Amino acid sequence: MRKILVAATAAILATGAGLLSASAADKLKIGFIYLGPVGDLGWTYQHDLARLAMVKEFGDKVETTFLENVSEGPDSERSIEQLARAGNKLIFTTSFGYMEPTLKVAKKYPNVHFEHATGYKRDKNMSTYSGRFYEGRYIQGVIAAKMSKSGVLGYIASFPIPEVVSGINATMLGAQTINPNIKIKIIWANTWFDPGKEADAAKALIDQGADIIMQHTDSPAAMQVAAERGKLAFGQDSEMIKFGPKTQLTSIMNNWGPYYIERVKAELDGTWKSEDFWGGLKSKLVVMAPYTNMPDDVKKLAEETEAAITEGKLQPFKCPVIGQDGKEVECKGGTHLDDGQVLGMNFYVKGIDEKIPGK
């Protein structure tokens, strides 16, 4: 009996191993760790679109694997290591919370290259990449101030991390160029994705007088509430026009495809190096959805603002930047705040009446 068992086990193992090795020959294996399920829109969906674009570009030369719904807690290190052990040579970990786990696995697997989204720790074989989403926020601020009748903007924020705080500031700086007295109401949803909470936040903001809804959370729930109440709104991460054909003004879309293609090409050519990439409108990592539901003059202004930022003529954080306390913020970048100041942003600009939570 025992012999039969051993033989059966061996046979099963051989089948499994055969399956694994047959497909592995010559192809560059690339792994992805996703925060959510792929779904139809949002953060993870945009990363998966980029993966598919990359597969389309390289065809047979690459083989991709993704693990979805990987929580940012203790499990993620194992998930990343499993991908490394399965022979993936380039691994994209697509959320901030994977930073420490990615770093740990990168130290263990010096011959595997890692790409971590939105973090700040790097290593010889670990790059970071992120988007200058604040550039898009500035344009949204300009549009919002033009379109708002009440002069009150409603902002659904996720977590008080620098990326979100800098987005709020950029929105406000853009809006103040149109209306210096513009007000902004902020609700912290403390989630990236929770349609129920996001919808409640949108309702509360509208009840407080906001007539433009902006969001740094993933679901289209706020857009739908705005549509029901006859207000205007901006999408997030993906094109959300189908959720508010008469509501969406534009949407900041994350376009990781060109970056993924570039990095995979570098890996195939043997020229991959550890880098810190922070792309915006210019590198087309940040793309604005078509400007809709606004008069032509606002649309023209939005397009001009976008062009000016793309060409580098307009810096959203150009000096002087005045903090909430009325003091001028140190100008480390010469004519504008430098990247470090934006990446670590932990203050509100003048004109915002609220306080950053936990500060």
Add this chain to the structure above:
Amino acid sequence: MQLVLEKRAERSSTIALVSPLIAIGLTLVTMSILFAMLGKNPISALAVYFIHPLVDSYSLQEIAVKATPLVMIAIGLSLCYLANAWNIGAEGQFLIGAVAGSWLAVKTNGTEAGPWVLPAMLLLGAIGGALYALIPAICKVRFGASEILTSLMLVYVADLLLDYLVRGPWRDPKGFNFPTTAEFDPVATVPVLIEGGRLHLGGVIALIVVLAGAVLLGKTIKGFEIRVVGAAPRAARFGGFNSNQLILLTFAISGALAGMAGIIEVAGPVGHLQPGISPGYGFTAIIVAFLGRLNPVGILIAGLFLALTFIGGEQAQIAMKIPLDVTKVFQGILLFFVLACDSLILYRFKLIFASPKVSRGAH
């Protein structure tokens, strides 16, 4: 004609032994059909699931790492459940333990503190968890408040407290405002047992807990009291056992174990305090406790088995490109069959051909 569940006159010990095997067999058959429908070879899929993780040291270590918190928490919960005290809030006690222990790690971060830090952290974790568990226990004993509700709701309180701490006072000053503490110093970290792997001292502690649980329940008078209070409260009263005292005791032990599991997880695999340190361990442990039939050794096996399905499921995603949802269906089907087969130990199906009374109230 009616199909009813009828209580068996006596339990068959053969069925009690065979029932988990029947459950696993049924799961394997069902999953094979599902894999075949997805166009995957069922034999290789099942091999990836159940055999690959058991044949290399890396996966075995990962199974142990995953099972450690589940087993520790479930042992504590089993004591509560045996004593008829329904602690549903192990998740909260886990988080508070993590917070209490991390306090020391944060305070000593970057100082010359010696190797006493880790043992002190584990102790603090256990105390924190125990005190937190005593809140619902005292409310139950003193005011008769339902411990199910209070312990469950305290989970959210713990979650928000942890959230507040890592976004506010304990935030890593060099962390760009991200919600996490600084990485713990080496003296505040649970040591890894095998170089290059992730198996840590917590695995050994979990085994000691299993052993201690078995001794407590099998060899001590307290263990006997716990079982009598749960199984026959009236008899326990006549025997002079103080059931209130036992509620406090089992809640405290259960909270201490969950709290220690929490600080071990934070000081071990995670390495710092952050939101989301638990993917629902405190709730999954309830399943582990019942799968293990509230028996310490059974819980150890159940914890390892559940961990195996997690690791195997992940490997199936990678090796066979089987979607995550299928691995979840797999776990669901397994639990379904185990519980269904279990109920057949106590009950049996019976067909009733003529029902004696047709109407029982207005339908």
